[in-house]
Amino acid sequence: MDTDTLILGAGAAGMMCAAHSGGRVLLVDHAKAPGEKIRISGGGRCNFTNMFAEPTNYISQNPHFVKSALARYTQWDFIALVDQYGIPWHEKTLGQLFCDTSAKDIIAMLRDLMAKTGVDLWLETEIGAVAHDGTHFVVQLKKAGSTRTVRAKNLVLATGGKSIPKMGATGIAYQIATQFGLEVTPTRAGLVPFTFSDQPFAAISGTSVPARITAGTTSFDEALLFTHRGLSGPAVLQASSYWHEGEAITVTIEPETDWLSRLKDARKATPRRQIGTALADHLPKKLAQHLDDLWGLKDQLANTTDARLQEVAAQLAVWSLMPAGTEGYRTAEVTIGGIDTDGLSSKTMEAKSVPGLYAIGECVDVTGWLGGYNFQWAWSSAMAAARAI
Numbered sequence: 114m115d116t117d118t119l120i121l122g123a124g125a126a127g128m129m130c131a132a133h134s135g136g137r138v139l140l141v142d143h144a145k146a147p148g149e150k151i152r153i154s155g156g157g158r159c160n161f162t163n164m165f166a167e168p169t170n171y172i173s174q175n176p177h178f179v180k181s182a183l184a185r186y187t188q189w190d191f192i193a194l195v196d197q198y199g200i201p202w203h204e205k206t207l208g209q210l211f212c213d214t215s216a217k218d219i220i221a222m223l224r225d226l227m228a229k230t231g232v233d234l235w236l237e238t239e240i241g242a243v244a245h246d247g248t249h250f251v252v253q254l255k256k257a258g259s260t261r262t263v264r265a266k267n268l269v270l271a272t273g274g275k276s277i278p279k280m281g282a283t284g285i286a287y288q289i290a291t292q293f294g295l296e297v298t299p300t301r302a303g304l305v306p307f308t309f310s311d312q313p314f315a316a317i318s319g320t321s322v323p324a325r326i327t328a329g330t331t332s333f334d335e336a337l338l339f340t341h342r343g344l345s346g347p348a349v350l351q352a353s354s355y356w357h358e359g360e361a362i363t364v365t366i367e368p369e370t371d372w373l374s375r376l377k378d379a380r381k382a383t384p385r386r387q388i389g390t391a392l393a394d395h396l397p398k399k400l401a402q403h404l405d406d407l408w409g410l411k412d413q414l415a416n417t418t419d420a421r422l423q424e425v426a427a428q429l430a431v432w433s434l435m436p437a438g439t440e441g442y443r444t445a446e447v448t449i450g451g452i453d454t455d456g457l458s459s460k461t462m463e464a465k466s467v468p469g470l471y472a473i474g475e476c477v478d479v480t481g482w483l484g485g486y487n488f489q490w491a492w493s494s495a496m497a498a499a500r501a502i
């Protein structure tokens with residue numbers, strides 16, 4: 114069978130690209146349904162974009178690469194599309210836009226757009242050998258027990274990254290890209306909880322506190338959640354994308370709080386209490402107890418010098434922790450790294466050395482922050498390719 118464009122992967126990027134590409138389009142996926150990650154995203158409500166999305170919210174070996182696609186198809190363009198379909202949405206926090214009702218609204222919208230442009234969608238289809246015969250890409254596709262050969266002028270890699278293999282993530286885009294001579298930068302799990310040896314936070318698991326988490330030189334102020342296995346919560350997931358194995362992270366408990374003044378006030382008001390008890394007035398009780406055990410905060414406030422209070426305030430500001438690792442691709446929301454942007458046109462997402470070969474979405478070495486940025490990259494990169502096709 115011949116087609117103009119064969120798109121591998123019916124996720125966010127693949128569907129968006131299929132819906133907006135001209136000519137005959139065949140979209141294939143090994144899953145039973147398209148857009149499975151959209152369906153489960155944002156707790157079932159899909160955080161489909163971020164009002165403040167800009168290039169600085171993305172990690173890539175070439176931080177400039179995202180600029181063109183993001184500028185040519187912005188969050189406002191996608192919001193307009195969502196509005197055109199009458200999908201109700203709201204801002205949750207920090208510019209993060211969610212569906213009011215269900216993430217399925219976004220999938221239904223993409224399916225409708227694809228139906229309107231006559232996209233052929235093959236589900237439960239395995240991708241076999243991929244070759245180029247000099248004029249066309251030739252791809253073996255196995256569907257319902259039979260193998261079909263598809264010839265296509267354009268081949269779009271949209272099979273995402275390695276995160277959540279249980280949901281069908283395979284990393285096949287990296288293999289095909291490598292086969293065609295493109296470089297792939299090292300990949301690792303991103304937006305992922307940290308794990309620690311010996312489960313140091315098991316006793317306070319479920320406790321949450323506003324915190325600043327710093328990995329390398331990058332910090333995020335949001336909630337920190339202590340878990341059985343380690344640390345999670347938005348601030349931790351964000352920082353995890355900037356963390357490398359063997360590095361310590363810094364936790365600042367309630368960065369907005371002037372802990373020294375607070376402790377001095379407590380010394381004046383309740384001099385007979387211990388430092389740890391005073392902390393429990395402001396922090397979740399379990400956390401205050403944990404810090405008390407960890408740092409020995411039994412001294413009575415009345416007998417405590419300014420220097421000692423300063424020391425405790427400093428501990429709360431710079432609590433250095435050494436993660437053993439992360440939960441890895443099993444729970445990571447994204448994959449950092451991927452198809453090297455050096456080999457792609459930032460305007461069209463086409464491989465510079467292989468005319469007709471495109472890579473879009475998460476399989477490319479572009480990773481967004483938590484908060485709708487990754488879907489915006491999927492939409493923007495998909496549109497860049499679709500407009501060129």
Ligand code: FDA
Pocket residue numbers: 121122123124125126127141142143144147148149150151153154155156159160161162238239240271272273274276277280281282283284285445446447473474475476484485486487488489491
């Ligand atoms: P995506 O992974 O969506 O699609 C790839 C498709 O390719 C899949 O349908 C897969 O089945 C298919 N495929 C893979 N290998 C194949 C093979 N060998 N053969 C055939 N098909 C194959 N982002 C965001 O902005 N807001 C949010 O709210 C969330 N929430 C969220 C929650 C969870 C739990 C996860 C895991 C991730 C998120 N994300 C997110 C990230 C977001 O889901 C992700 O960045 C996009 O889905 C990437 O879109 P792609 O289309 O590139 O890949």
